[in-house]
Amino acid sequence: AEQTMRCSHQLPPGHHIAKVIDRWAEEVETGSNGEIDVQIFGANSLVGAKENIVSTAKGDIDCAFSVNFQWGKTLPIMGVTTTPFAFGDLDLWRAWPDSEAAGFLSDKLLEKGVRNVVWLFTTNTSVFTSKGKPLVAPEDFEGMKIRGLDPAFNASLEALGAAPVSMPGSEVYQSLATGVIDGGLTDVAAAVSRKYYEVQDNFNVLPVISVYFHGYVNPAWYDGLSDSQKAAVDEAGKKAALWAIEASEAAGAAAPDELREKGVNVHIATDDEIAALEAIMRPAYEETFVANDPDSQKLLDLIGQINQ
Amino acid sequence: MTMALVFAGLIVLLVTGIPVFAALGLAATAILLIFEGSVSSVADTVFAALDKPVLATIPLFVFMAQIMVRAKVIDDLYDMANAVIGHVRGGLGIATVLSCTIFAAISGSSVATALSIGSSAIPQMKRFGYPERDALGVVAAGGTLGILIPPSGPMILYAIVSEVSIGALFLAGIIPGLLLALIFSLYCLARAGAQKHEGTPQWVGWPKVARALGRSFWAVMTPPVVLGGIYFGIFTATEAAAVGVLYALLVAVFAYRNFGLRDLIECAYRSMRTSVMMFMIIAGAAMFGHAITIIRLPVGVTEAVTQMGLGPLGFILAVMAVIFIMGMFFETIAIILITTPILLPTMVAFDIDLIWYGVLLMINLELALITPPVGMNLFVLKGITDASLGEIVRGTYPYVFLMLAGLALLILVPGLATWLPYASGFGR
Amino acid sequence: MISQGDSGADDRAPLFLRATGFVVRFFGAVSAALLLVVFAVVIYAVAQRYFFGRPLLWGDETTGWLLIAMILFGAAEAYRQNDHIAMDIVSSRVKGRGAILLRALFDLAVLAVAVVIAVSAWEAIAFARSFGSYTTGNFPIPSWIPQTPLLVGSVLLALMALARLGDLALRRTAP
Ligand code: NA
Ligand code: NA
Numbered sequence: 041a042e043q044t045m046r047c048s049h050q051l052p053p054g055h056h057i058a059k060v061i062d063r064w065a066e067e068v069e070t071g072s073n074g075e076i077d078v079q080i081f082g083a084n085s086l087v088g089a090k091e092n093i094v095s096t097a098k099g100d101i102d103c104a105f106s107v108n109f110q111w112g113k114t115l116p117i118m119g120v121t122t123t124p125f126a127f128g129d130l131d132l133w134r135a136w137p138d139s140e141a142a143g144f145l146s147d148k149l150l151e152k153g154v155r156n157v158v159w160l161f162t163t164n165t166s167v168f169t170s171k172g173k174p175l176v177a178p179e180d181f182e183g184m185k186i187r188g189l190d191p192a193f194n195a196s197l198e199a200l201g202a203a204p205v206s207m208p209g210s211e212v213y214q215s216l217a218t219g220v221i222d223g224g225l226t227d228v229a230a231a232v233s234r235k236y237y238e239v240q241d242n243f244n245v246l247p248v249i250s251v252y253f254h255g256y257v258n259p260a261w262y263d264g265l266s267d268s269q270k271a272a273v274d275e276a277g278k279k280a281a282l283w284a285i286e287a288s289e290a291a292g293a294a295a296p297d298e299l300r301e302k303g304v305n306v307h308i309a310t311d312d313e314i315a316a317l318e319a320i321m322r323p324a325y326e327e328t329f330v331a332n333d334p335d336s337q338k339l340l341d342l343i344g345q346i347n348q
Numbered sequence: 349m350t351m352a353l354v355f356a357g358l359i360v361l362l363v364t365g366i367p368v369f370a371a372l373g374l375a376a377t378a379i380l381l382i383f384e385g386s387v388s389s390v391a392d393t394v395f396a397a398l399d400k401p402v403l404a405t406i407p408l409f410v411f412m413a414q415i416m417v418r419a420k421v422i423d424d425l426y427d428m429a430n431a432v433i434g435h436v437r438g439g440l441g442i443a444t445v446l447s448c449t450i451f452a453a454i455s456g457s458s459v460a461t462a463l464s465i466g467s468s469a470i471p472q473m474k475r476f477g478y479p480e481r482d483a484l485g486v487v488a489a490g491g492t493l494g495i496l497i498p499p500s501g502p503m504i505l506y507a508i509v510s511e512v513s514i515g516a517l518f519l520a521g522i523i524p525g526l527l528l529a530l531i532f533s534l535y536c537l538a539r540a541g542a543q544k545h546e547g548t549p550q551w552v553g554w555p556k557v558a559r560a561l562g563r564s565f566w567a568v569m570t571p572p573v574v575l576g577g578i579y580f581g582i583f584t585a586t587e588a589a590a591v592g593v594l595y596a597l598l599v600a601v602f603a604y605r606n607f608g609l610r611d612l613i614e615c616a617y618r619s620m621r622t623s624v625m626m627f628m629i630i631a632g633a634a635m636f637g638h639a640i641t642i643i644r645l646p647v648g649v650t651e652a653v654t655q656m657g658l659g660p661l662g663f664i665l666a667v668m669a670v671i672f673i674m675g676m677f678f679e680t681i682a683i684i685l686i687t688t689p690i691l692l693p694t695m696v697a698f699d700i701d702l703i704w705y706g707v708l709l710m711i712n713l714e715l716a717l718i719t720p721p722v723g724m725n726l727f728v729l730k731g732i733t734d735a736s737l738g739e740i741v742r743g744t745y746p747y748v749f750l751m752l753a754g755l756a757l758l759i760l761v762p763g764l765a766t767w768l769p770y771a772s773g774f775g776r
Numbered sequence: 777m778i779s780q781g782d783s784g785a786d787d788r789a790p791l792f793l794r795a796t797g798f799v800v801r802f803f804g805a806v807s808a809a810l811l812l813v814v815f816a817v818v819i820y821a822v823a824q825r826y827f828f829g830r831p832l833l834w835g836d837e838t839t840g841w842l843l844i845a846m847i848l849f850g851a852a853e854a855y856r857q858n859d860h861i862a863m864d865i866v867s868s869r870v871k872g873r874g875a876i877l878l879r880a881l882f883d884l885a886v887l888a889v890a891v892v893i894a895v896s897a898w899e900a901i902a903f904a905r906s907f908g909s910y911t912t913g914n915f916p917i918p919s920w921i922p923q924t925p926l927l928v929g930s931v932l933l934a935l936m937a938l939a940r941l942g943d944l945a946l947r948r949t950a951p
Contacts, residue, residue, distance in 0.1 A: 046642070053696065079644070085689070086641050087389075088396040090912060094919075098903050100389040113910035153907060185831070205831060206914045217581045220831040238773065365867035365878060366885040367860035373889035391896035391926055398847055399922070401840040404814050411811065583822065586839070590818035617808040624807070624850040625859045631847075632889070679861050721865055 043265060045078045047255070048096075049105035050089035056229075056291040057160055057253050057284060058082055061105060064158060064255070064280035071272030076265075096258050097153035103257040107162070109189065115152055116332050117145065120339055121250040122193040123329070124321035125314060128247030130285060132346050133161045137281045141342035148335070155262050158255040158277035160284035165292045166248045167231050167299075169216070169224035169240040174307055176244050178320050186223040187212050192329035193249065199324035200317070209234070216240060227251060228295040237302040245296055246309035248317070253284075351645055354379065358636070368682050369625075372632030379639035390635055397634030398627060400508060401586065406456065407623035408589035409499045412574075412596045413455040414615040417464050419600035419607045421567045425450055426468040428564035435551040438540025440478045441486045442533045444469045448490030449529045452497035453571035456504070457622075458717050462491025462725045466732050476549050482539060484735055485743035488725045489532055489751070492714035495680070497525035498575060499589065501626065502680055502713060503706065509688045512702045514585040515578045516774035520703045520765045521710060527764065528711070528754050535750055566599045579772060626681055633685030641689070650694045660698040664705070664759060667691060668712055675716025679724070683713060704758075707765035711755045718744045718751075789943070796939040797856065803932055804853025810846035814839055834915040841922040848929025852936040855886065880944055887937035894930035901927060 045068070051058040065078035081087070087095045092104035093114070111118035121127045136142050137159050146156045168175040168186075175181055181200035188194040188204025197204040205221050209230060215221045216239045224236055228245055231237070255277070262270065300306045309317075330336045357378065361371035380387050416422050429443035429450075436442065448465045455461050466487040473483040495502045498518030507514040552560075574592040577583035583591060600607035640646070653663060667687075674683050688709075695705060717725040720741050729740045758764055789797075821835035854860060867878050904920040911919050 081641065085646070085693075086638070087392070090399070091392045091396050094900075094904065094907060094909055095389065095392060097907055098388065100386075100392070110912060112912040113916040114908065205833060208913075211836075214584060215831075218584070218825070220825060361885075362863050363866055364881065365862050365864050366882050367855075367862045369860065370882070370885040370889045373892065374885055377889065377892050387892050387896055388899050389896070390892055391900040391923070394893060394897075395844070395900070395923055395926055398844045399840050401836045401843070404818065404839050404843050407811050407843075407846070408815060408818070411815065587818055587822050590815050591822065593815050594819055612812075613808070616811050617804070620804070620808040620811050620846065620850050621854045621857060621859050623811075624847055624854040625861055627847040628851055628854070628860065631893075677863070677865075679863070681861075722863055 043072075043076045043269060045076050045103055045257070045261075046081065046086070046101045047078060047103040047105065048081045048084075048087040048092050048101055049253075050082075050084050050092070050107075051105075051253075052083050056287040057105075057162055060160060060280055060284045060287050061255070063283060064276050067276035067279055068272055071275050072269050075269055076272065093154065093256075096256060099258045099260060101258075102261045103157070103255060105160070105253050105255045107251060107253050109251070112190070115148065116190065116192075116329075117148060117336055117339055119190045119192065120145075120329070120336070120343070121252060122189050122325070123340070124193070124196050124248055124325055125246075125318045126322070126343070127250030128164050129347070130164065130289065132343075133164070133250075133285050134282070135346050136161070137278055139342070139346045141339060141346060144339055144342055149256060150259065153259065154256040155259045156254055156256045157262075157273055159281050160253040160255065161281070162251045162253055162284070162288050163227040163229065163292055164247045164250045164288075165228045165245060165295075166225060167228050167236075168244045168246070168248075169226070169231060169236050170222065170242045170244075171216075171240050172242070174242040174244055174305065175223055176307060176309065176313055178316055181223075184223045185221045187215070187221050187225045189225070189249070191332065192325050195328035196321035196325040199320050212236070213239065227292070228299075229291050232295050232298045237299055237304045241304045243296075243299050243304055243306045244309055245306065246314055246317075248321075255280075350643065351648060354640060354643075354645065362678070362682075367628075368679055369628035369632035372629070372636040372682070372686075376632070376635035376639040379643060383639075383643050389638065393634050393638040394631045397630055402504070402508060402514065402584075403627070403630075405499075405504050405514070405586045405589045406501050406626060407619050408586070408593055409456040409501065410460075410622050411615060411619040412570075412589065412592040413457070413460055413464075414619050415593065415596040415600050415607070415612075416454060416567065416570070417460075418611055418615055419596075419604045421596070421599060421604060422451060422454075422464050423468055424560070424563040425567050426465060426472065428560040428568075430472060430549070431552050431557045431560035434476075434549045436537075437548055438536040438538075439548065440469075440473045440476060441482060441536030441540070444473070444483075444486045445490045445529050445532045445536065448487075448493050449497060449526070450568060450571070452493040452525065453499075453575065454567070455494050456499040456501040458492045458494035458714065459724050459728055461494030462487055462728045463732065465491065466729060470733060480735065481739060481743035482536075483743070484729055484733065484740050485745075485747055486532065486536060488718050488723075488729055488740065488744045489747035490529075491725050491728070492717045492751075493525055493529060495717075496521050496528065496707070496710045496714055498522065499585075499592075500710065502684055503710060504585070505626075505630070505681060506684050506688060506706050506709060509685065510692060510702045510706065512706060513769075513774055516703055516769035517706050518575065518578060518585070519769040519772060519774070520707050523764050523768055524707055524711065524754070524758055527757075528714075528751065531750050531754055532747065535746065566603050570595065581773075629679075629681045630685060633682065636686065637689045646690045646693055649690050650697065653694050654697075660700055661759075663694065663698060664700065664708070668708060668755065668759070671709065671712045672715060672719075675712060676719045677722050678716070679722070680713040680716055683716065684709065701762060701766060703769055704762045704765050708755065708758055711751060711758060715748060715751050715755070719748060790946070793939050793942055796935050800852045800856050800932055800936050803849040803928075804856075807846045807850030807853065810842050810849065814842050814846065817842065837911065837913045837915050844922060845925040848925040849932070851929050852932035855933060855936050876944060880941060883937045883940045883944070887934055887941070890930045890934035890937060894927060894934060897923065897927040897930055 065080050068078050092106050095101050096104045108118045149156045178200050181202040184202045186202045188206040194204040212224050358375045425447040429446040433439040433443050451461050498521050503517050507517045573595050574588050577588045717723050726740050821832040824830050824832045901920045901923050909919045910916040
């Protein structure tokens with residue numbers, strides 16, 4: 041191999057996106073005729089989740105995968121998929137890698153100091169969890185301390201009358217158990233794997249946010265590749281984007297039934313219920329999102345053009 | 349080959365007597381310079397290793413125990429145990445085990461346990477003609493319970509590296525810890541029966557026993573306050589440690605009334621120093637871990653183990669043997685931080701229960717504390733008595749076999765460790 | 777365990793040694809104070825949650841950053857006090873000139889590691905500033921701020937190692 045490509049990510053080996061990343065790595069190796077040796081270091085084993093972005097930009101490692109939330113205040117625009125109910129449509133995700141919106145985000149990432157190489161859609165199916173009463177209609181959220189995400193999404197929860205508390209997924213269970221928060225918000229598959237059913241009894245399944253991982257490389261490393269090697273990386277990225285959608289769809293599909301088997305109340309939100317929540321949450325979200333970054337409006341417009 | 353060179357180099361550095369954190373850091377620097385030509389990742393690695401709020405648990409537990417020792421809350425422990433059971437033949441040894449067990453549930457360190465209980469127990473045992481060798485052995489071994497019975501600094505480190513719940517691991521240590529205490533006590537009893545000690549203290553009568561029990565109330569109540577909060581999900585481990593400090597402060601100031609601002613500052617300063625040296629080893633081990641990961645040593649270990657065709661049990665036995673040997677020479681924190689990241693991928697592949705393994709590791713590290721040539725509890729005894737190291741080792745070696753038996757039992761019956769955490773709702 | 781004089785505390789020691797000793801002790805005191813602050817923050821968070829029903833949002837991250845500052849500000853003081861754990865199988869048997877050489881070797885090793893961390897920390901802070909990276913969580917702040925104690929602490933450790941080497945060179949007697 042002429043080039044080694046050391047990639048860090050935070051996911052445990054069994055996670056469906058970790059498996060997509062392994063398959064992507066093989067694709068890069070075969071596509072480059074073995075000229076790129078991809079070494080995957082999962083589960084925070086080489087670099088921690090918090091350090092992936094800077095370590096790649098600095099060139100300590102060649103590549104990393106992060107969940108979009110990890111960008112936080114460093115590049116808030118990456119959090120666009122938390123726009124309430126805007127990214128539920130899988131066709132939008134299938135069109136995403138070639139869209140102008142994705143190109144716009146890639147440019148922003150390159151300006152910041154990393155080159156994006158693959159978009160890995162992870163989930164569009166979330167659950168609002170609670171104990172005692174379900175969180176379905178807007179008024180159910182009144183006064184609830186609920187797990188929040190980024191400032192814009194928190195503004196949409198506040199518009200419902202809830203008090204959002206942001207925290208990483210790993211802390212939600214403990215916080216629900218000890219009463220730091222009354223309600224949870226998580227990916228439906230994580231509600232099963234993290235055993236939320238032990239501390240919550242009502243689960244409202246709905247496509248409120250989308251979450252994606254993305255793979256990015258050090259720009260100088262990428263520039264050092266030959267044209268055919270670059271093509272291999274780009275091709276593998278396009279293929280893996282589709283694999284991620286299939287894998288994520290499969291991972292999310294079984295979760296509601298698995299929750300029911302645990303004896304908790306599972307509700308699948310109807311279109312009317314979704315419309316009622318969206319009418320309140322979305323304007324509040326967009327107001328804060330655009331206020332935080334003037335480029336956001338352009339991104340929201342570009343996203344509006346996908347599939348039209 | 350690279351693996352052999354890397355570890356040989358590290359061992360040479362450690363044996364010369366360079367501080368452990370610096371030896372790990374130097375080995376990491378050498379690897380990074382040779383294979384990467386750059387050390388620019390070091391700061392991010394060290395920062396990531398220390399930027400873990402849950403690590404605050406370690407200095408807080410040390411602080412709690414420091415306050416209780418300084419306020420002499422702990423002195424009442426041995427007196428109580430002695431009043432209750434001292435009059436039985438072999439009872440002085442059992443009283444030592446009992447007070448070590450209770451102190452172990454207050455302190456996160458085995459050295460602190462052997463030091464605190466040993467200072468009050470050994471003079472008492474000597475006074476009543478308990479054979480010196482037996483007295484040394486029971487303090488050295490009883491003291492090791494400090495890291496198996498929660499809270500435990502080494503357990504916290506293992507939990508962080510392996511990402512298992514600290515609360516679950518704490519609960520997993522309780523039954524094995526009590527079991528070892530029982531084995532030690534039975535041994536004291538059997539030994540006393542075999543060789544008839546001269547003076548066994550008289551039964552002091554119920555009123556004195558009641559008074560001793562009353563005086564030890566505050567010390568004995570510490571474990572329920574601290575561990576109960578974790579058990580019932582009221583507090584996280586860090587919060588439980590801080591609440592423990594608060595409890596110790598209240599007891600020292602209002603019940604014992606011998607604790608002022610000066611004592612508080614002195615305890616905070618001492619706790620800081622004790623924890624800082626642990627944290628610097630964490631930093632050094634993180635550098636070393638990052639360096640060997642980048643040259644893919646852990647992957648090599650997993651492949652080698654798979655090729656050897658060991659099953660999960662064979663793997664565990666091999667690992668336990670290696671750690672026992674390392675334990676003769678190395679310091680416990682370094683062992684945890686060096687071996688765990690290397691073994692973790694293989695354990696995940698074999699589907700080995702990480703809580704169970706954590707308890708096995710703790711018992712093995714307890715052994716490390718009393719096996720020569722480097723055993724911290726042996727050194728502690730050398731510090732607080734005028735016995736020779738040889739005499740201490742001779743007093744302690746029967747306990748090495750007892751603990752090996754305990755380790756074997758835990759390997760054969762994993763439920764002894766895993767039942768309590770899973771029964772109280774911690775997930776796998 | 778190795779024991780020796782309290783480096784830098786001697787009144788007749790050269791100015792550099794005395795100044796280093798003073799600065800290191802000062803940061804040691806700050807470190808001990810930070811442990812008390814960590815304790816107070818955690819207790820405050822518990823009280824807010826159980827007695828006032830308002831979970832503290834900045835508690836966890838702040839605890840992590842205070843802890844890092846505590847560790848790095850205290851590292852040089854712990855070193856000054858010879859707290860650091862080492863294997864003394866060899867060093868406890870070596871006497872005379874050999875012992876001095878070994879002590880110098882230990883101090884050089886600590887100096888080397890401290891310099892490596894300091895240089896890397898300097899680069900990391902400079903990069904974090906130019907990149908504009910923020911910490912994640914409820915309470916994002918520029919990430920170079922919590923990294924700064926890493927630089928301060930490693931410089932202190934390097935100074936302490938130099939001071940001990942200087943002390944050794946001046947005394948030329950077995951410690
Ligand atoms: Na303990
Ligand atoms: Na040993």
